[in-house]
Amino acid sequence: MSEEKIIVGISQGDINGIGLEVIIKSLLDPTIFDLCTPIVFGSNKTASFHRKALGIEDFSFNQIKEPSEANHKRANIINVYEEDVNIELGKQTEAGGKYALKSLEAAAYALAQGKVNVLVTAPINKENIQSPDFNFPGHTEYLESKFGDGKSLMFLVSDNLRVAVATGHIPVTQVAAALTPEKINAKLKALYNSLVNDFNITKPKIAVLGLNPHAGDNGVIGNEEKNIIIPAINKAKEEGILAYGPYPADGFFGNKTYEQFDAVLAMYHDQGLVPFKTIAFNNGVNFTAGLPVVRTSPDHGTAYDIAGKNKASEESFRKAIYMAIDIYRNRKENKINSANPLKISIPKRDRDRDFTKF
Numbered sequence: 001m002s003e004e005k006i007i008v009g010i011s012q013g014d015i016n017g018i019g020l021e022v023i024i025k026s027l028l029d030p031t032i033f034d035l036c037t038p039i040v041f042g043s044n045k046t047a048s049f050h051r052k053a054l055g056i057e058d059f060s061f062n063q064i065k066e067p068s069e070a071n072h073k074r075a076n077i078i079n080v081y082e083e084d085v086n087i088e089l090g091k092q093t094e095a096g097g098k099y100a101l102k103s104l105e106a107a108a109y110a111l112a113q114g115k116v117n118v119l120v121t122a123p124i125n126k127e128n129i130q131s132p133d134f135n136f137p138g139h140t141e142y143l144e145s146k147f148g149d150g151k152s153l154m155f156l157v158s159d160n161l162r163v164a165v166a167t168g169h170i171p172v173t174q175v176a177a178a179l180t181p182e183k184i185n186a187k188l189k190a191l192y193n194s195l196v197n198d199f200n201i202t203k204p205k206i207a208v209l210g211l212n213p214h215a216g217d218n219g220v221i222g223n224e225e226k227n228i229i230i231p232a233i234n235k236a237k238e239e240g241i242l243a244y245g246p247y248p249a250d251g252f253f254g255n256k257t258y259e260q261f262d263a264v265l266a267m268y269h270d271q272g273l274v275p276f277k278t279i280a281f282n283n284g285v286n287f288t289a290g291l292p293v294v295r296t297s298p299d300h301g302t303a304y305d306i307a308g309k310n311k312a313s314e315e316s317f318r319k320a321i322y323m324a325i326d327i328y329r330n331r332k333e334n335k336i337n338s339a340n341p342l343k344i345s346i347p348k349r350d351r352d353r354d355f356t357k358f
Contacts, residue, residue, distance in 0.1 A: 006117045011121045030073075139295070140169070143291065154269075154286070156299060165266050179229070205260070207261040208245035209271060
């Protein structure tokens with residue numbers, strides 16, 4: 001019996017960046033259609049511009065109007081806008097943000113309706129996408145507003161390193177004030193649940209980083225460890241979560257202590273993402289954990305400096321597709337395994353979702 005074909009919704013990202021390049025390159029490999037049915041939400045005209053700029057001839061999208069029309073052996077595209085667009089490769093423009101948002105909204109709506117199983121997002125520019133309809137620091141917060149009710153977790157994953165962050169896209173000056181024992185404990189729970197349900201890891205071990213240099217040196221360089229982080233770790237342990245720390249971030253990564261753990265919870269964005277990208281850049285995936293839906297993305301940005309030059313690696317985007325498929329299957333399998341064996345019932349994909357948010 002063959003495995004279920006997963007329908008992968010893909011948002012095109014900034015039209016002036018490398019999003020469509022890594023999408024097209026990922027879909028050039030026909031073996032991907034054995035695992036999934038990809039549907040890009042964007043524009044065939046925009047995609048053709050990028051294909052020609054890259055000099056790729058033996059590729060075309062199958063144009064459809066609805067996900068139900070998808071060809072399971074082809075790369076599909078749904079036009080979410082028909083107008084001609086002024087594409088300026090490598091430049092930050094108003095159009096780049098406008099059409100990135102059109103694509104993202106359409107793909108997220110299809111996900112909410114259950115017309116696609118998972119969402120993979122190409123990079124956006126966090127400045128030019130801002131509008132009355134997108135007042136968020138990034139994809140994570142936008143999708144959290146649609147699906148998560150404040151409970152998402154930014155989670156960077158590679159073959160040998162998994163790093164989540166307690167605070168996401170906020171200024172460094174606001175990090176300490178944003179941390180509370182309750183918030184860190186909630187992030188530890190979300191991380192633990194993701195490791196168990198999304199990655200099938202039994203009794204995962206989680207390392208927690210300190211906020212201050214040397215993890216505060218017992219209060220000499222700050223009290224956040226004593227007053228906030230350690231109480232959160234102790235609470236997690238009481239709840240059966242194997243959490244350890246807090247560890248000084250520099251020595252933790254410098255000595256490869258992370259190899260002893262299944263995941264790491266960093267206190268702020270760069271504390272976690274700088275070492276992650278140093279160790280696993282172009283091989284990592286950004287996964288929004290803690291949501292009832294599956295969303296992944298590559299671990300890089302729009303890369304304007306190489307847009308249209310056929311220099312971008314599709315490795316991270318391809319891994320994002322594969323990881324979304326794996327997580328979807330793991331969740332479905334775990335739901336079946338945890339159900340009453342006499343009354344197994346898999347709920348519809350759109351059950352319990354709040355459609356009023358779209």
